[in-house]
Amino acid sequence: MKFGGTSVGDVDRIRNVAAHVKREVDAGHQVAVVVSAMSGETNRLVGLTRDVARLHDAREYDVVVSAGEQISVGLLAMALQDIGVAARSWLGWQMSVKTSDVHGAARIEMIEPDAMEAQFSEGRVAVIAGFQGVSSANRITTLGRGGSDTSAVAIAAALKADRCDIYTDVDGVYTTDPRMVPAAKKMDRVSYEEMLEMASLGAKVLQTRSVELAMAHNVRLQVRSSFDAPDAPDASANGEAIVGTLICDEDEIMETEIVSGIAYARNEAKVTLREVADRPGIAASIFGPLAEAAVNVDMIVQNMSADGKTTDVTFTVSQDELERALAVLKGATADLTFADLQAAPDMAKISIVGVGMRSHAGVAQKMFQVLAEKGINIHVISTSEIKVSVLIDADYVELAVRALHAAYGLDDELAG
Amino acid sequence: MKFGGTSVGDVDRIRNVAAHVKREVDAGHQVAVVVSAMSGETNRLVGLTRDVARLHDAREYDVVVSAGEQISVGLLAMALQDIGVAARSWLGWQMSVKTSDVHGAARIEMIEPDAMEAQFSEGRVAVIAGFQGVSSANRITTLGRGGSDTSAVAIAAALKADRCDIYTDVDGVYTTDPRMVPAAKKMDRVSYEEMLEMASLGAKVLQTRSVELAMAHNVRLQVRSSFDAPDAPDASANGEAIVGTLICDEDEIMETEIVSGIAYARNEAKVTLREVADRPGIAASIFGPLAEAAVNVDMIVQNMSADGKTTDVTFTVSQDELERALAVLKGATADLTFADLQAAPDMAKISIVGVGMRSHAGVAQKMFQVLAEKGINIHVISTSEIKVSVLIDADYVELAVRALHAAYGLDDELAG
Numbered sequence: 093m094k095f096g097g098t099s100v101g102d103v104d105r106i107r108n109v110a111a112h113v114k115r116e117v118d119a120g121h122q123v124a125v126v127v128s129a130m131s132g133e134t135n136r137l138v139g140l141t142r143d144v145a146r147l148h149d150a151r152e153y154d155v156v157v158s159a160g161e162q163i164s165v166g167l168l169a170m171a172l173q174d175i176g177v178a179a180r181s182w183l184g185w186q187m188s189v190k191t192s193d194v195h196g197a198a199r200i201e202m203i204e205p206d207a208m209e210a211q212f213s214e215g216r217v218a219v220i221a222g223f224q225g226v227s228s229a230n231r232i233t234t235l236g237r238g239g240s241d242t243s244a245v246a247i248a249a250a251l252k253a254d255r256c257d258i259y260t261d262v263d264g265v266y267t268t269d270p271r272m273v274p275a276a277k278k279m280d281r282v283s284y285e286e287m288l289e290m291a292s293l294g295a296k297v298l299q300t301r302s303v304e305l306a307m308a309h310n311v312r313l314q315v316r317s318s319f320d321a322p323d324a325p326d327a328s329a330n331g332e333a334i335v336g337t338l339i340c341d342e343d344e345i346m347e348t349e350i351v352s353g354i355a356y357a358r359n360e361a362k363v364t365l366r367e368v369a370d371r372p373g374i375a376a377s378i379f380g381p382l383a384e385a386a387v388n389v390d391m392i393v394q395n396m397s398a399d400g401k402t403t404d405v406t407f408t409v410s411q412d413e414l415e416r417a418l419a420v421l422k423g424a425t426a427d428l429t430f431a432d433l434q435a436a437p438d439m440a441k442i443s444i445v446g447v448g449m450r451s452h453a454g455v456a457q458k459m460f461q462v463l464a465e466k467g468i469n470i471h472v473i474s475t476s477e478i479k480v481s482v483l484i485d486a487d488y489v490e491l492a493v494r495a496l497h498a499a500y501g502l503d504d505e506l507a508g
Numbered sequence: 509m510k511f512g513g514t515s516v517g518d519v520d521r522i523r524n525v526a527a528h529v530k531r532e533v534d535a536g537h538q539v540a541v542v543v544s545a546m547s548g549e550t551n552r553l554v555g556l557t558r559d560v561a562r563l564h565d566a567r568e569y570d571v572v573v574s575a576g577e578q579i580s581v582g583l584l585a586m587a588l589q590d591i592g593v594a595a596r597s598w599l600g601w602q603m604s605v606k607t608s609d610v611h612g613a614a615r616i617e618m619i620e621p622d623a624m625e626a627q628f629s630e631g632r633v634a635v636i637a638g639f640q641g642v643s644s645a646n647r648i649t650t651l652g653r654g655g656s657d658t659s660a661v662a663i664a665a666a667l668k669a670d671r672c673d674i675y676t677d678v679d680g681v682y683t684t685d686p687r688m689v690p691a692a693k694k695m696d697r698v699s700y701e702e703m704l705e706m707a708s709l710g711a712k713v714l715q716t717r718s719v720e721l722a723m724a725h726n727v728r729l730q731v732r733s734s735f736d737a738p739d740a741p742d743a744s745a746n747g748e749a750i751v752g753t754l755i756c757d758e759d760e761i762m763e764t765e766i767v768s769g770i771a772y773a774r775n776e777a778k779v780t781l782r783e784v785a786d787r788p789g790i791a792a793s794i795f796g797p798l799a800e801a802a803v804n805v806d807m808i809v810q811n812m813s814a815d816g817k818t819t820d821v822t823f824t825v826s827q828d829e830l831e832r833a834l835a836v837l838k839g840a841t842a843d844l845t846f847a848d849l850q851a852a853p854d855m856a857k858i859s860i861v862g863v864g865m866r867s868h869a870g871v872a873q874k875m876f877q878v879l880a881e882k883g884i885n886i887h888v889i890s891t892s893e894i895k896v897s898v899l900i901d902a903d904y905v906e907l908a909v910r911a912l913h914a915a916y917g918l919d920d921e922l923a924g
Contacts, residue, residue, distance in 0.1 A: 156582035
């Protein structure tokens, strides 16, 4: 079980988390709980480090910031004991969660759960500080943004857990953003691959890295709401009840939709280089400098020109990186010759995602047709095995997402 | 160097501490700094543990509360780096400070400073979390109230430090309370034994335990103010300059006063048992039940009666434990027979302290004479090798302390 900062934001919420844990213990499970710092605490600590020194040693930053999770685990262990559940806290260095030495953004390398497993057999819940580990130099490390989800998945993998339940402020993963499309349905199951495509495309329920890790170690992930009544019985008394959305191997999903969900991302910008001299290494001369300037390039399309001597290159960046991208390209003109540099802000990316696409033809064609019927112009197309993304004018996002959601049969009939 | 919670209470004060450390580093010293949690932080964390559960697991309490020092050390290490002083933080488990398993009030058993010493040779300041250690079960322990002073002394002993400077909100140890006697002088040097007698008698500059530990390991302790300008040059450029008060072995004190200081404690109460049957074990039958009830008994006097069959026993307790003491004695009358139980609140204890007493006769006599001249009645007398304590009515505290301070030649001639 993993609870984020909002779920442990104050003493009452910590008690609520304890009640969730008790329900699972009462159902006969051995439970490890990973928690984040109380909401606001990490920001407070980060603020202190900024006030003390503008340039700070990442190792000392980790010492300060990891105190937030240390406080949470102690408090949750106490709250569990208070309702009669045996529990003890575990810090990154106690488990131990061995990580790389990249402080502030460390990667988990190995987890040694032996000491913790011994406690399970004594019926004790393990309350584990997320977001932290210990380096080979015996210093505290933190995993960087969203690291607690990753901690939870890595620990679930090390413990060979039956499931890793991520408690959040939403009750599951939807076929698209329910604030935009009221007919959006909560998915019972979704494959790792689909979740990865949707997470990186804007359905920000889980950190991408945690889903990748879950896929690599085949950890079954469940997203569910920490605001549900903790003592409500699960939907099915017989076998496993999925309350939220289960993210799992596609083999476990009996009936797959061709398209599982529609994702979107606003604040995209398009950059086009016209009549670039077409020679080997041209892509590197464009995207090398951009990578060095830490500009994140997403979609890339290259078309040969009619004469075969020049080419047009189009790519997308997030809108707030557009100016930086243009400055880099203008500064790199010695290596790079082109006739024109065109930029278009206020774009949006719409993606249809589904593992069923692999075995179905005409899925992309249907998307283009739906958008054409609504008079929506497609600027860039990019495809992968299980998704099709298009870049359109940001004004048409809602219209496009709703039309596609309906066209692929995702509307909830009850809600619709 | 050791800095308490007030000295690291906010970011500006942490910077001030860093400047104090830099001065010592610039003077060519290898420096270890022990710090407490930012003032208010420990109380905040203790409050959270109380809110979560009334009865809490001391092991989890230690996990939560020790986060306070963890935050301080990270911030101070950053502040030092920011002014060009190489530094790194050390937590109890990293050093490691091995303690007993008595969570919340653990005792230091062993310190392994090897890893830290290696860093000194690289010119790096060690910033050490006070108040915390690690148990044999690899759990975080805390040392209990005032534990940071004890940490500092234990670490100074393990490092074989030349000196352990305790920075506080006073600039040294005075011959008596300067708020009561304006002519009180700051002592340059005072012996461990004298300091122990004064600390336990109300001159609350240092924790008794830390002075005991310093004496046992011959750690030279200096008490000085953290509010002094950190970049002021020390008084003597040649050799060691004592800025505050040095607490050291009496061999190091060339010219000892016969009486070094006058201590006092208000809020004392006197209890007298009249005509107690005088038989072996009578003291145990009185003080055994009091100890069991956690009543702290201070002075004890027993006088044989004229007939040799009964005895009068008088002892003192702190005023807020008086009622409890009386209840215990009344409840214990089965084992204990006495004619009368008398109690007197509103007493005060005055003590003259000095290692010079050992070799000088008539020191106590002078005390009695001075008090008699002022018409002050002495209720109880208790003596040790280096101190004489008397119990008087609380109303006369100021008069007694001032008269004794002058009589033993302690008044500052400039101030006086």
